[in-house]
Amino acid sequence: MKLPRLRLHPLLCGLAVVLAAGNLSAQTLRWASAGDPQTMDPYSQNENLTNNINHQIYEFLVERDRQLGFVPGLAVEWSQPNPLVWRFKLRPNVKFHDGRPFTADDVVFSVLRAREKTSQIAAYASALGEPKKIDDLTVEFQLTQFNPIFFDHLNTVFIMSRGWSEEHKAQRPLDFTNKEESYTSFNANGTGPYMLALREPDVKTVLKRNPNYWGRIEGNVQEMIYTPIKSDATRVAALLSGEVDFVLDPPPRDLERLRQARGVRVVEGPENRVIFIGMDQARDQLLYSSLKGKNPFKDLRVRRALYHAIDIDTIRTKLMNGQSAPTGALVPSPKASFGDPDIERRLPYDPALAKKLMQEAGYADGFDVAMDCPNNRYVNDERICQTLASMWARIGVKVRVNALPKTTFFPKVEKLDTSLYLFGWGGSITDAETTFTPIYRNRADKGVGEYNRGNYTDDTLDALVAASSKESDPDKRRALIKQVFLRHNDQVRHIPLHRQYIPWAMRSGVQVVHKPDNWLELRWVTLK
Structure with missing residues (x-):
């Protein structure tokens, strides 16, 4: 059914009830854009929004800072003994969301899983060479040829739990192309700052802050509710009315209107x-x-x-x-x-x-x-x-x-x-x-x-x-x-x-870090 321009999108009605009942608006980010994450399996679809949502849950060995430079993630230090070997020391005392400890076994498993035929990052994972466990907190990558952008490739492989994946028969990425579904379609278990609380494809995805996160969360978002709203007009109306806080993809023709709107601001860049x-x-x-x-x-x-x-x-x-x-x-x-x-x-x-x-x-x-x-x-x-x-x-x-x-x-x-x-x-x-x-x-x-x-x-x-x-x-x-x-x-x-x-539009009380990779990092978002 086509909705009038200023009418509340039906997918957001439940959000209003939740916010009113729980008084969570100060720490709940209500995020909308036209599409929806395609799957919670982190290698099955190499698509920006899917990767962005999954990155709130899963982490890399090396992460990116606000300027897209490399910084330690699940690895705390690294060395290159020779041009064809990279050695990484892993962060100690890190746990997955289900409480399992993070070790080198998980790194080796993740790289091999990302090289499977059903993975859409197989070319990147293969360029890392052969992963090898040295001890529980040390892993090496042995290359067959020099890789001039090794760290860029490393920053594409989310680290999954080997034990969790094996328990749920998810040793390889699901075959999204042929409409396969598996446990990883709707469930996730990472080490990241947020945990998957609810996944309803094409309806909403809810994340909750990880209370046991190893790192620092600089923002104050406790909960994120993502809602896909395909219609440009309805998505803009939801932002203007305050039913959503953040829109990743405001339509270009509405940007000037949003810039002039009370209680809304636009940040943008290439x-x-x-x-x-x-x-x-x-x-x-x-x-x-x-x-x-x-x-x-x-x-x-x-x-x-x-x-x-x-x-x-x-x-x-x-x-x-x-x-x-x-x-x-x-x-x-x-x-x-x-x-x-x-x-x-x-x-x-x-x-x-x-x-x-x-x-x-x-x-x-x-x-x-x-x-x-x-x-x-x-x-x-x-x-x-x-x-x-x-x-x-x-x-x-x-x-x-x-x-x-x-x-x-x-x-x-x-x-x-x-x-x-x-x-x-x-x-x-x-x-x-x-x-x-x-x-x-x-x-x-x-x-x-x-x-x-x-x-x-x-x-x-x-x-x-x-x-x-x-x-x-x-x-x-x-x-x-x-x-x-x-x-x-x-x-x-x-x-x-x-x-x-990439212009982003948001309520005036939402503070974000705008980056050219078009990834919103919840750990850096502050709601006033």
Whole structure:
């Protein structure tokens, strides 16, 4: 049922009752955004909101500070005896939420679990080498090749309890792509500052402060109630009325209204996230087109035509309300491309050239195709797809937008059940490696090429990425990275759009630490 603009969202009605009855408003953060965490299994889905919620519960060996620098987490110190060995001393007297002690066995188990086929961080976990227990509070990682961003990879593997996982038959990540459910779908057991109290998918997720947390919690949040509210208008109305305290993804068109609203404030900045288009470049016939025996996306001229047909400035000004930074580099942060204008440069908007390329490729009359698009994951995701469809229609490409909630969209494209799709990539890591290996490379085992959902094969590109992944000389590695970008861009393996900004909106009494990885840390939140 469609709700009036200012009416209370039904999912929030229960929250109002709880707050009134328990008088918890001073220490309960009511958080809303369009989507919902997909699973409580920490490796099953590598998706930002899912990772963010899970990070309140689970921890890494090395954590990130407010500036995204590395600081001790479950490891208190480390050394590198030689270029292929890292040794970590673990924090003593740490317990999981169920009271089990944290030891090196849990670290080894977690890394091996994260390397399983059903893990979406398998490429990162595999790059850590072989974990080995030295004693209960010492673990080593023995690498087969030099890893220039070892700590970035280490900061992707949440530490789980081996005993708890084995007890609940959760030794491997659940297969979310094929709709598998397990104990870890709805339950969690970490060492972090908050504990999972309630998980009702697409309704609400409740966390409670861990009374036995080993570290310091600088904020005063005792409880967090997360509620997904898909409708932009309803989500904004809930914030304005005070029914929620914090909105992770206010719509760009409402930002000025929120800035002027009494009792509300907006904090904002660029996110480490790039939005881009992927295309099936493997099949001889597209799955979702009336074309028979043809796949136009295998033709570089068609890929370039689609790129030239995009008026990125109109998307930035009219659709994103200035809340995006157009780029020609498929990488979340300009730090990864060294701010190099040759890498960042986009193909120019040129509809005439796009039509000429279509004609040269044999598609003067165009073709039709379906485009898969999430409708609750990225800023304006569905509207971006609709805008692109109207732009591509001008060169004869008739696009049917198939907008899906992310819980349906991600498994669909993970199975390569797509012809054309919109995707986003980002997080706390600014180095190019964690974009290159999962997205740019040919699909292989151990997570290599896992997110190459267009399933293209480019042996030249693959070899360049593989070389950059193990190069120890910084200057040589930088040169290799530039070659990777230039090869990828020349072949238009994907079409980059922009890096999105991340405005957060909240009640005026909510104090947060805004970071470019778009992760809200509850332990740093203060409610006044």
